[in-house]
Amino acid sequence: MPFHPLCFAPLHFGLKYKYIQIKRERKNMPYVTVQMLEGRTDDQKKALIAKVTDAVVETTGAKKEKVVVFVEDIDKRYYGVGGKRLID
Template identity: 65%
Template sequence: MPIITVQMLEGRSDDQKQALVEKVTDAVTDTTGARKEAVTVVIEEMSKQNYGVAGKRLAD
């Protein structure tokens, strides 16, 4: 029962997120042999205020 967590900045459309879930699921089933019904994909969205790179928030 693979559980995949995708962390990304918010702002993607529902269609983009649906495509991501489908393609990640396909990649996992193709590489591990797991059944699609056993694959869980969790999308965790972060705001630019809560994400920083090189000591700076992306919102700044």
Template identity: 60%
Template sequence: MPIVTIKMLEGRTDDQKRALVEKVTEAVTETTQAPAERVSVVIEEMSPAHFGVGGTRASDKA
């Protein structure tokens, strides 16, 4: 049973997240031949204050 975890900054709409889950499931079933009902997709959202790159938090970028 494939489990895919996606970590991203919060702010996407429900429609965007729904489409993401659908497309990721399609990609996994296509490449692994796992049945779609066995593919799990977990979206973990984080605040921009909790993520940084190159010493700068995402919330500090304008």
């Protein structure tokens, strides 16, 4: 699945690759949305936010305090691959 190199960056979490979309807003304020299947702990999400923030700072030169990270849990009932839900 091809992605524009300036819009998506792959992240590896265990067995699955997840993709984050980076949106550049005015005044160099990157907004990052991470969508992943539910089940991660609060500590894992905290570490994810810290590492994504560091990666955005390193690659874009944005100031750390300007980086905004959203973590969205996706319910497995509403996620399907190959025509089947993951829980089926």
